[in-house]
Amino acid sequence: TQLLEQSPQFLSIQEGENLTVYCNSSSVFSSLQWYRQEPGEGPVLLVTVVTGGEVKKLKRLTFQFGDARKDSSLHITAAQPGDTGLYLCAGERHSWGKFQFGAGTQVVVTP
Amino acid sequence: DTGVSQDPRHKITKRGQNVTFRCDPISEHNRLYWYRQTLGQGPEFLTYFQNEAQLEKSRLLSDRFSAERPKGSFSTLEIQRTEQGDSAMYLCASSSQGTGGSTNYGYTFGSGTRLTVV
Numbered sequence: 001t002q003l004l005e006q007s008p009q010f011l012s013i014q015e016g017e018n019l020t021v022y023c024n025s026s027s028v029f030s031s032l033q034w035y036r037q038e039p040g041e042g043p044v045l046l047v048t049v050v051t052g053g054e055v056k057k058l059k060r061l062t063f064q065f066g067d068a069r070k071d072s073s074l075h076i077t078a079a080q081p082g083d084t085g086l087y088l089c090a091g092e093r094h095s096w097g098k099f100q101f102g103a104g105t106q107v108v109v110t111p
Numbered sequence: 112d113t114g115v116s117q118d119p120r121h122k123i124t125k126r127g128q129n130v131t132f133r134c135d136p137i138s139e140h141n142r143l144y145w146y147r148q149t150l151g152q153g154p155e156f157l158t159y160f161q162n163e164a165q166l167e168k169s170r171l172l173s174d175r176f177s178a179e180r181p182k183g184s185f186s187t188l189e190i191q192r193t194e195q196g197d198s199a200m201y202l203c204a205s206s207s208q209g210t211g212g213s214t215n216y217g218y219t220f221g222s223g224t225r226l227t228v229v
Contacts, residue, residue, distance in 0.1 A: 006153075033217050042115075042202050042220030043154070088153050097142060097206070098167060099218065101153030 003027060004091055004102035012108045016078055021105040023089035024071045030092050032072050033099065034063055037086040046074075079109045115221035117203050123227045124193055131189045132224045136205030143186050144218065145178055146202040147171070154202055160186060193228045200225050 007022045023032070031050040035043035047056050049065035049072065056063045060083075062075040076083055086106050090099040116135040124130050136143045141162050146154035157176070158168045162183040172178075175193075180186040190197055204218035 004153075035220075040222070040225075042204070042223050043218075044220070045217040048217050090153075097161075098144070098156060098159055100156060101146075103151070103153045 003100050004089055006087075006089060006102035006105050008105060009103070010106045010108075012110065013079055015080055015109055015111050018075065018077050019079055019107065020073055020075045021087055021107070022071070022073050023091075023102055025091060026070065027091070027093060028069050030069075030094060032065055032069070032092070033090045034072070034074055035088040035090065037088060037104070043086075043088055076107075079107075081109050081111055083107060084109050115203055115205055115219050117201075117221035117224050119224055120222060121225050121227075123229060126195060126228055127192055129189065129191045130193060130226065131187055132201055132203075132226075134186045134188070134203030134221060136185070136203070137219055138184075140205035140207050140219070141183070142206045143180055144204045144206070145186070145188050146204065148200045148202055148223070149198075157188075190226075193226075195228045198226055198228045 005024045011019055013019055031048055033048045034046045036046055037043040047063045052067045052069045054065045060077045064073045086104045088101050088104045090101045092099050118133045122130055144159040145157040147157055148154045156169050157172050158178050159166055160180040163180050175191045178188045200223045202220055202223045204220045206218050
């Protein structure tokens with residue numbers, strides 16, 4: 001059983017549409033991160049959230065950390081083909097510096 | 112600094128052979144991590160180092176796996192007597208230690224070493 005459950009597993013949308021992906025757990029995290037990974041490459045960090053209820057914006061991407069620090073969401077506005085990739089959430093417990101990853105959401109944005 | 116470097120990018124080996132991968136982290140980072148990723152899954156934690164000390168090893172890391180970071184700089188991951196189930200992408204990441212031991216700044220990953228055991 002994965003510590004972090006990501007949904008949906010796969011999402012295919014047209015350019016210009018909005019999308020939201022979710023990351024849920026029964027565990028509390030000291031911090032949570034979102035990464036995007038392209039085929040054959042390592043994940044690239046998008047954002048770190050540490051405070052319950054925190055919202056961060058990165059251009060068209062909006063990240064939210066749940067009040068109880070157990071879940072998070074990533075919302076993309078007006079998706080572009082360049083947003084295509086595997087979106088991974090990763091949580092750190094107890095501030096030990098080790099992150100555990102979810103299985104990811106594969107996002108495909110078609111022109 | 113060119114980021115985290117991993118070598119080789121691809122490795123094909125016969126079952127039963129030993130393989131060794133190298134990771135060169137970002138020079139200012141004192142923490143180094145190894146993860147394994149299979150198709151359709153997120154990265155799975157294998158082990159991590161703070162400087163030269165190996166602080167944790169996952170139960171996924173059988174006796175055939177060993178990792179070292181002899182001088183607190185580069186690291187090697189060796190797999191002995193490879194099995195087909197070892198086929199995966201092996202990812203290395205580095206980070207600096209944040210306040211209170213938390214890695215608030217996140218990982219910088221290398222491009223990975225893709226291992227295929229035939």
